[in-house]
Amino acid sequence: MQGHSRNSALLLIVVLALMVAGGLSLLGVFDPDVGGAGDEGQPQTGAPEAGVEAQRGVASGDPIKTQRYSDETEAQSARVEGRATGIHLQGEVRSPDDVLLANATARLIRDVSQIRGRFQEGAVVAEITTKRSGRFVFNDLGPGEVYILRVSHGDFTTERVHPIDTSIPGTLHQVVRLATGLEIMGIVKDESDAPIAEARVEVFAIGIGTINIQPEPERAVQTGPDGRFRVPHLRVGVKKVLVHKEGFASNGQSAVDLRHREEPTELTFTLSRGRVITGIVTDRQSGAPIAGAQITARPFSYLPRQVVRPASGQGSPDSGATVGESRIGESAARTVPRMAHPGRPAIATKSFLVANDTTDVEGRFELLGVIEARYTLRVFARGFDRTHGRTVDAGARDVEVQLTPSPRILGRVVDSETGDPVTRFTIASSPQPNPMYLPPHTKQRFSDREDGSFEYLDARAGKHHLIVQSPGYAGGRSEPIQVEAGASAVGVVVEMVRGAKVSGTLIGTDGAPVTGAEVSLIPGRNNNLPPNPFTDAISKQLKSRGSRRAMTEIDGRFHLDNVLGGKYHVSATHEDYAAMESPEIEVGDTGHVEVGPFSMARGGVIEGLIRTASGDPDPRAQVMVSPLGGGAMQAGRSKATDTEGFYRVKGLLPGTYRVVPAQREGTFRLDILLDPTKSGARTVTIADGQTIRVDF
The missing domain is CATH 2.60.40.10 (Immunoglobulins)
Structure with a gap:
């Protein structure tokens, strides 16, 4: 039985580690249409928050x-x-x-x-x-x-x-x-080995979470007359490098490992002839062009060498048509594969070469520098249903993408006590009344609404609960709204409640007040999820929606205002104490609730130095510290090493822990998590206030 518990704990640790690394895609924690904690240079497929304000027509843009x-x-x-x-x-x-x-x-x-x-x-x-x-x-x-x-x-x-x-x-x-940083240098050439001048070289930091479809590079430069470039002042880490030049296909490298070193990293890029994809985005109902639509194209398969076989009566293969070309109003050309290009790397290695554009006032877009490949298009525009999965070949011209106007929800936000309009608020949408997670692309901000009115755009057909937040209020939620395809819901009124006040005290195990602890409320078990430790562990990885936070004062007191009625746990963290979570408390819709006092243990510390195979400090390692024994379903904690290869995990409750170097020299080792004996994992028992050193 004990072995089964330990296996369950290990499985949970592995799953949580993968979710943290990949962005919690389980249980809808990340909407599939929105980028999660992705790489800064990887354009995400969701509408950026700027789009929620400026492109979705929300009042506070x-x-x-x-x-x-x-x-x-x-x-x-x-x-x-x-x-x-x-x-x-x-x-x-x-x-x-x-x-x-x-x-x-x-x-x-x-x-x-x-x-x-x-x-x-x-x-x-x-x-x-x-x-x-x-x-x-x-x-x-x-x-x-x-x-x-x-x-x-x-x-x-x-x-x-x-x-x-x-x-x-x-x-x-x-x-x-700021630091001086490291540098990347190299040369950009064409297929004849001639240098390419004035090519743009962009460097992006991988691992920076963003929902912006065209994120800003960490640094960008142009090549000189000799085709050479130098990108200075880069932080240590894994980078993505993209190279663009008009008339050429974009190229790059998806993972450049930039370490502490004396010599700069040297790269060589060869650019081949580039292709273009052009098109227009229109309203499916009116046929009018749509300005400001965001286009993202990602390659998913190479194009074989082809000859054009026209339809009967449409001319000969020598008619001048471009491979993969399609024109509005013309019969689609049929193509016949002849042979694949030899020596090409797998298309998966090129999937990071994403092309982006935004339509102009005439609804037209132009995707430059595309490689000889077939692409999937994703299109987002204010007030229209999102579309993705459309395929198009490099070289295609005048591709028409038709978007259907999305349903809208119109209504007002008012004070529940006075009926007065609320003038500044944020609205998100969920099919559930008490969602564990609200995707960023559903959030729309409104300000300066004298009458409290709103027009919530881009509501998908189906059931909606509007979740509203505003300064000075605990929150508000609409009744369920059924939105039909192609229609709008009107007359919705959301009442905002002021909520209750929660106060309490934090003390140490010695009875002294704990000053400077961060206190927040974690909602009780989500009724939308089955009651099991696994879903509880997932929910604890999420920030509470509308969560109130406070810092304890010199006497250990804390005060949380505008708390919605419901059941909560008080959570407290402090750099010198083990994290604390209280038993469940119940808060009414109004009034003042006094809780506690709650005790925080000092906690133990596990620290150490991780070295590379050559004996140097490893600045790109990561350890996982997981409890053993009675806390079988407790989630483990991870910590990355600093620039000197040192790690420190603080605030551990007394008990026995396994310490595993899950990542060495930038490589995450799932096999080590599954079989810690491969890594020389250590098992240590720690007391409250004790510091134990574990080196690898």
Whole structure:
């Protein structure tokens, strides 16, 4: 029985590790049409959050706020929400030599991730360029919002700081130190080995979560007259490199392992003749062109060498038609495979060469630099049903993609007590009344709605529950709405409730108050999921929808406002204590609930150094620490090594743990998780407050 429990625990650890690595695609945790914690350079297939605001026609599609003072000594500032909230992020940017930096660009980005401990970049909400003072201030951040701070400079690396959490005061002052970084260099040539000048070389960091369909590269340069390029100031890690040049097919490398090293990484790229795919996106009902539609094309199979066999009466193979060409209003050309190109790599190695474009005012798009392949098209446009799976060959011209107008939901958001309109809110949609997860592409923001009205676009046919959030409210939810294909639902009213207040106290095992702990509420068991430890473990990996967070004060007290009625667990974390989760508590729709006090154990620490096969510190390793014995279904914890190959896992409850180096030199080893004896895994027993060193 004990062996069965340990096997169950190991299986759970493996599954959770794969979900964290791949983005929690299980149980609908990530919508299949939206990118998860993917690579920054991999254009995602979901509509970006900017599209939710600007392209989906939602009222709050404000542009990025920027402001620059002429006084070189002033901190540069920008207002985020367009209204006074009293929440500010301030900081400074410094060089590796600790010098304050001018001309650094600080961007504040909305975090749309719903996985605990991970971020996913949404829209850039504000941007600042520093002056000589090196200082910046973002004013009036949104209450309850979480952001990512991205800082870049022409002479140094790009750094990200996460979380910038408006509920945690300690995150609202940042000193960002940039590094010199590493470099990639090389040459771009054509098939005759002649150098190609003015080719654009883009480098993307893999592992950066984003839902933007065309993310910004970490660094981009152009080749010189000799075809050579040099990309400096890159962070350590795995990169994707893309090379583009008009008239040539794009090329690149999907995984360039950039390590600490003296010599720069040298790459060679050969560009072949490029093809183009052109087309138009139209309204299926009216035939009108659709401007602003986003087109994504991904190769999935090579084109064989072909000759065109025209239909009867349509001319001869020498008629000049392009391979794979199709024209609106003409008979489709039939093609006959002759032979495949020899020596080509598997198409899977080229699937990262995604082509993107946005339609112009006439609805037209042009996908440049495509390879000799068949592509799948995905098209997204404001107010229309999403479409994907359409196939088209490289070289195709005037491809017509017809989109069907999507259903809409129209209504108002009001205060449940007074009936007054709520003027600023966010609406998401779910088929379930209490969803575990709300896909980012369903969220639409509204502001300055004097009458509380909204028009929710892109509602799929079927049942909807509108989930509404607004500052100062616990939330609101509509009654179930049945939306029919091609129709709109009108007259919907969502009432917002203020909710209850929850207060309590955290103390250590010695009875002293715990100061500076982060406290949040985790909803009780989700009625939409079967009651078992596996689904519980998954739900604990997710950020709670609309979760309220607070920090304990000097006396260990915490206060959580605007809490929806229901059953919750109080969750508390602190860097010097083991995480705590309380028994279930019940909160009414209104009033004040006092809970606790709750006790937090100091917890133990497992730390150590991981070395490569050659004996050097491994900066790209990862350990998994999993409990053994009585906590068979507890999820394990993972920790990556720092630049010196060192790891530290804190806040472990007393007990026995297995420590496994699941990743060595950047390679994740599933076989090691399944059979830890292969890695020399260690088993250690730790007491409260104890530190144990485990080296590999």
